[in-house]
Amino acid sequence: MSASRWANLGLWLALIPQYARADEPPTLPGTAPLMLEGDIAASLVDGVDRFLLRKTAESVARRAGGWKRDFSSHAAYEKSVEPNRKRLAHILGVRDPRTPFDAPELVGTTDRPALVGKGTNFEVFAVRWPAFGDVHGEGLLLVPTGRPKVADVVAIPDADQTPEQIAGLAPGVAPESQYARRLAESGCRVIVPTLVDRRLEARGGRSKLTTREYLYRSAFVLGRHLIGYEIQKVLAAVDWLAKDAKDADPKIGVFGWGDGGLLALYSGALDTRIDVVGVSGYFGPREQVWREPIDRNVFGLLEQFGDAEVASLIAPRTLCVDTAKGPEVVVEPGNGGGPGRISTPDLQAAHDEYMRFVGMVVNLEPKPRASLVMGADLAPASPAAVRAFVTVLDPSAEVKDDDHAPSPAAALPDAAARQARQAHEIDQHSQRLLVESPYVRQEYFKNLDTSSPEAFAKTIEPYRTAFRDDVIGRFDDPLLPPNARSRKVYDEPKYTGYEVVMDVFPDVMAYGILLLPKGIKEGERRPVVVCQHGLEGRPTDVADPKVDNKSYNQYAIRLAERGFVTFAPQNLYIGHDRFRTLQRKANPLKKTLFSIIVPQHQQITDWLKAQPFVDPARVAFYGLSYGGKSAMRIPPLVSNYCLSICSADFNEWVWKNASTRSPYSYVWTNEYEIFEWDLGSTFNYAEMAALIAPRPFMVERGHFDNVAPDETVGYEFAKIRFLYEARLGLRDRAELEWFVGPHTIHGVGTFKFLHRHLNWPEP
Numbered sequence: 001m002s003a004s005r006w007a008n009l010g011l012w013l014a015l016i017p018q019y020a021r022a023d024e025p026p027t028l029p030g031t032a033p034l035m036l037e038g039d040i041a042a043s044l045v046d047g048v049d050r051f052l053l054r055k056t057a058e059s060v061a062r063r064a065g066g067w068k069r070d071f072s073s074h075a076a077y078e079k080s081v082e083p084n085r086k087r088l089a090h091i092l093g094v095r096d097p098r099t100p101f102d103a104p105e106l107v108g109t110t111d112r113p114a115l116v117g118k119g120t121n122f123e124v125f126a127v128r129w130p131a132f133g134d135v136h137g138e139g140l141l142l143v144p145t146g147r148p149k150v151a152d153v154v155a156i157p158d159a160d161q162t163p164e165q166i167a168g169l170a171p172g173v174a175p176e177s178q179y180a181r182r183l184a185e186s187g188c189r190v191i192v193p194t195l196v197d198r199r200l201e202a203r204g205g206r207s208k209l210t211t212r213e214y215l216y217r218s219a220f221v222l223g224r225h226l227i228g229y230e231i232q233k234v235l236a237a238v239d240w241l242a243k244d245a246k247d248a249d250p251k252i253g254v255f256g257w258g259d260g261g262l263l264a265l266y267s268g269a270l271d272t273r274i275d276v277v278g279v280s281g282y283f284g285p286r287e288q289v290w291r292e293p294i295d296r297n298v299f300g301l302l303e304q305f306g307d308a309e310v311a312s313l314i315a316p317r318t319l320c321v322d323t324a325k326g327p328e329v330v331v332e333p334g335n336g337g338g339p340g341r342i343s344t345p346d347l348q349a350a351h352d353e354y355m356r357f358v359g360m361v362v363n364l365e366p367k368p369r370a371s372l373v374m375g376a377d378l379a380p381a382s383p384a385a386v387r388a389f390v391t392v393l394d395p396s397a398e399v400k401d402d403d404h405a406p407s408p409a410a411a412l413p414d415a416a417a418r419q420a421r422q423a424h425e426i427d428q429h430s431q432r433l434l435v436e437s438p439y440v441r442q443e444y445f446k447n448l449d450t451s452s453p454e455a456f457a458k459t460i461e462p463y464r465t466a467f468r469d470d471v472i473g474r475f476d477d478p479l480l481p482p483n484a485r486s487r488k489v490y491d492e493p494k495y496t497g498y499e500v501v502m503d504v505f506p507d508v509m510a511y512g513i514l515l516l517p518k519g520i521k522e523g524e525r526r527p528v529v530v531c532q533h534g535l536e537g538r539p540t541d542v543a544d545p546k547v548d549n550k551s552y553n554q555y556a557i558r559l560a561e562r563g564f565v566t567f568a569p570q571n572l573y574i575g576h577d578r579f580r581t582l583q584r585k586a587n588p589l590k591k592t593l594f595s596i597i598v599p600q601h602q603q604i605t606d607w608l609k610a611q612p613f614v615d616p617a618r619v620a621f622y623g624l625s626y627g628g629k630s631a632m633r634i635p636p637l638v639s640n641y642c643l644s645i646c647s648a649d650f651n652e653w654v655w656k657n658a659s660t661r662s663p664y665s666y667v668w669t670n671e672y673e674i675f676e677w678d679l680g681s682t683f684n685y686a687e688m689a690a691l692i693a694p695r696p697f698m699v700e701r702g703h704f705d706n707v708a709p710d711e712t713v714g715y716e717f718a719k720i721r722f723l724y725e726a727r728l729g730l731r732d733r734a735e736l737e738w739f740v741g742p743h744t745i746h747g748v749g750t751f752k753f754l755h756r757h758l759n760w761p762e763p
Contacts, residue, residue: 026488028498028514030611034485036501040511041538041570045579047507048572048596052585054507055475056287059302059589066304067312071363074316078272084304085313089270091300093219093228096429098236099130103244104141104191112411117169119406121146122184124167126413127191129236133432135425137233138418139163139192142184150187151251151393152241154234154267155180156195158258158281158327159212162415163192166257166381168406170415179255179280179381181406186390186399188253191237194418195230195259196426198293198329200337204660204668207336211423212295217667218430218658222437223678226295227266229426234267242273253393255320257281257381258327258342262296269313276318278389280381281326283307284345285353290584293331294338299677300590308356315361315368318392322385323350324378333577336670338584347376427660434658437680444682445690450727453694464691468637471676471683472598473591477505479599482607486514492545494518495560500567502603510600512569513539515560520613527618527758528565528608530601530641531556534625534648535671536576539568551648552624555745562763564754565614569604572597573626583673592676597630598637605640617642618758624648624745625707636691643757644692645750647700648743651708652716653685664708686719689734693724696733696757700750702741710738733757 027033036043066087070080089095104127106114117124123145128138140163143149157166157180164170167190168181175181183190198210209217216226234254242250253276256264261282268277286306289296311319326344333339354372361368369392373385387399448463449455468474482502490497498514520526531542533552541549543556543566556566572593573579583593609616621644623631628649635644651664657675659665666674689697697720701713717736724734737749755762 028484028486028488028500031484031486031500034487034499034501036485040499040501041574044509044511044570045572045575045582047509048582049585051505051507051596052582052589055589056302056585060287060306063302063304063306063309067309069312069360071365074364074366077316077364081313084309085270087304088266088310088313091298092231092266093224094231094270095223095228096132096232098132098232098239101130101236101240103240104129107138107413113409115409116140116412117167117406117408119168119181119184120402120404121187122406124169124406124409129240131233131236133429135229135232135429137193137236138422139194140167140180142167142180142190142192144184144187144189147187149189150397151189151253151390153183153188153190153252153393154237154241154254155183155190155192156234156254156256156260156263157192158260159195159197160327160329161258161260163194164412164415167192169408169412174379175405176383176401177257177380179257179386182383182386182399183255183390185402186397188390188393188397191241193230193233193237194422195263196226196422197419198331199419200331200335204663204665206668207670209335209337210293210295210331211419212293213337213672214667215423215426215430216295216297217675218427218434218660220297220299220675220677221654221658222430222433222680224430224433225298226426227263227298229429230263231267231270234263235271238267238271238273251275251393253278253389255280255381255386255389257324261326265307265310268317268319269310272317274317276320276389276392277314278320278322278385280322280385281324281344283311283321283323283353284350286588289588290581291341293329293340293342294584294672296340297338297584297587299587302588303590306353306356308353308360311357312360315370316364316366318369319357320371320373320385320389320392321350321354322373322378322382323347323375324373324380324382324385326380336672338580338672339577347374430658431660433680434655437654438684440681441684441687445687448690450723453728456694456728460690460693463687464636467683467688467691471679472633472637473586473589473595475505475591475595475599479504479603479606480506482603484607489513490515490545495557497543502607504600504603508596508600510569510604511539512567512604513543513556515543515556515566515568516613517560517563517565524613525615526563526565526613527620527754527760528567528614529556529559529620529622529754529758530604531559531566531568532571532621532623532627532630533568534623534627536574537571537627538574539570543568551744553745553747555622555747558747559751559754562751562755563760564758567604567608569600571626571630580673587677593673594630594633598634601634601638602640605638609640616640620754620758621645622647622750622754625743632685632688635695636688641695643696643698645698645700645753647745647750648702648705649707650685650699650701650713650717652712654680655712656708664706685716686723689720690723694728694730694733696753697724698734698750698753699736700746701736701738702744702746703738704741705743707743
């Protein structure tokens with residue numbers, strides 16, 4: 001080898017120990033090398049998706065633990081499943097007392113009589129009836145003529161059918177599927193409610209939503225549900241049918257197709273006065289409910305219920321399942337609402353779900369009556385299913401194939417105007433609930449004792465448990481060892497930056513950027529500020545010196561330059577519909593995005609506290625926008641955080657989510673995942689802040705932030721200030737900084753707040 005080559009080799013070898021001896025190695029001490037490449041945020045979301053799908057599959061076997069069926073008698077069985085029946089009513093939002101009434105009202109005018117049609121042996125009337133509050137059911141009443149009725153039936157159409165169509169008075173449904181008509185021809189008195197349809201239109205001039213989703217959004221936040229509202233209309237009709245029987249034993253059935261089948265199944269499960277339930281074009285496994293339109297999203301459904309479990313609440317009464325073709329509905333993505341799809345349940349899957357139901361009640365004696373009408377080409381609400389249904393109600397009844405269609409006796413009801421009335425009444429009911437919600441929350445929090453710090457600390461804990469279990473949702477899985485991996489990504493004059501990844505659950509990781517100030521002495525422990533980005537954000541938005549995002553103003557960097565250790569985690573809310581479907585998958589499990597995010601932050605802060613350069617008692621949270629939303633939900637459940645700062649998000653949150661009057665409301669926007677179950681009855685932002693107390697809490701508010709107007713921010717914060725200062729005597733721990741500016745990190749009063757409460761000198 002030539003002398004020059006030896007010299008070059010010697011130079012190369014000399015560089016190796018020099019790099020290894022550098023003060024800041026490429027990997028953070030105590031961590032393994034991070035080898036993960038590509039879009040780590042996308043990998044994080046993909047892993048959570050796999051985790052939730054696995055939990056969904058596991059939910060079927062887990063449900064049995066929530067049931068204690070007693071098969072010793074029919075009465076004992078019904079008593080034993082009553083807690084499950086009450087739970088189902090609760091999650092469906094069936095809470096409002098129904099309005100008593102004597103009989104439905106005939107709906108007519110001087111030039112449009114209530115009698116709207118006549119069949120061979122029945123007449124059809126336009127009717128309405130009180131349901132709850134100021135909400136009415138409205139539709140048709142088909143009354144047999146020339147003979148006594150054999151039974152009473154509530155026939156429930158699909159959301160995109162009108163009562164007139166299934167009564168044979170309007171086109172759109174084939175004669176063999178006009179089940180309200182067929183039931184009336186068999187001698188049943190039939191009442192047909194109108195369902196809210198899926199008409200798609202721009203709401204408030206903004207996102208295009210179906211009417212069902214539009215009404216679902218407000219109701220969901222207030223602990224109600226469009227499904228529950230429509231069940232109430234069905235059960236109000238049952239109230240009348242039972243009352244009208246007087247001393248006789250009423251024979252009452254409910255039969256529905258599509259969405260009507262859903263409502264028939266749930267109504268029969270909730271009301272034991274219903275003797276026979278007919279479900280057509282709906283029954284099947286519900287583990288894919290996250291794919292269906294969002295108005296079918298029921299928080300916690302899969303914790304105890306699939307269709308088989310719901311059906312077991314109907315036993316020992318009779319269930320008739322029809323595997324007929326169901327409605328085909330596609331709610332396309334990109335309009336602002338939740339995308340979804342309804343298709344005919346798979347024949348084998350429907351059969352298997354039915355057999356699961358049969359297996360649940362096989363030990364019940366006498367055996368409950370149930371039937372499964374199966375066929376690959378059955379028409380919607382098939383004649384065979386209607387025949388089986390009617391025969392149970394009255395074995396002497398005969399379902400005839402009458403070729404003489406009923407004819408209109410007058411102008412038919414204005415279906416569009418009726419739809420508008422139905423939607424308006426439901427909306428107004430939800431808005432009244434919104435007005436009442438502060439008083440409901442006040443009653444909910446009546447057991448909180450603020451007479452002393454000790455009493456507060458003791459009595460706040462049941463509320464923390466409720467928030468964790470019933471609002472956020474908690475997985476029982478233990479955290480994995482963090483197995484932290486890192487790599488150096490920045491080397492700036494005042495700090496060094498590392499990407500850090502750690503394990504949380506199987507398939508679930510936490511990821512973020514750690515900024516470590518230079519000059520930390522051996523044995524010195526610094527305070528940490530966890531800096532949380534907002535919607536569609538990334539850690540680089542706050543911690544990359546090459547990124548200048550005006551919403552964040554490089555606040556993780558600015559704090560690191562002041563001597564704080566900072567950590568910028570990647571949160572789940574990135575990827576548009578990709579992350580929003582995670583919420584759809586989590587909700588039926590009684591979980592939310594924060595059921596994952598909270599454990600991620602627990603793991604992050606546990607790991608941070610274990611680092612030799614971190615003071616474990618001084619770990620703070622500071623988030624903007626969706627990160628501000630996180631500031632209200634994570635510190636209440638992660639006690640490692642010693643304070644929380646909510647920037648560009650704080651306001652009267654229940655109002656922001658549920659109002660159909662305010663232009664600031666999420667009701668009009670494309671954030672269809674944002675709505676959280678029953679906050680109106682439990683936790684607004686003031687109540688969430690109570691879970692942070694007595695730790696310091698601060699709000700950063702720009703006057704021109706379009707999240708909400710100043711007055712709602714001030715209104716909600718006043719309740720927090722009252723708790724901290726007047727009730728708990730904590731005069732320096734709750735602050736609100738106003739500044740002239742938009743939706744951004746201001747970094748003036750908040751930085752002072754951090755320096756003061758983290759006991760770190762200002763520069």
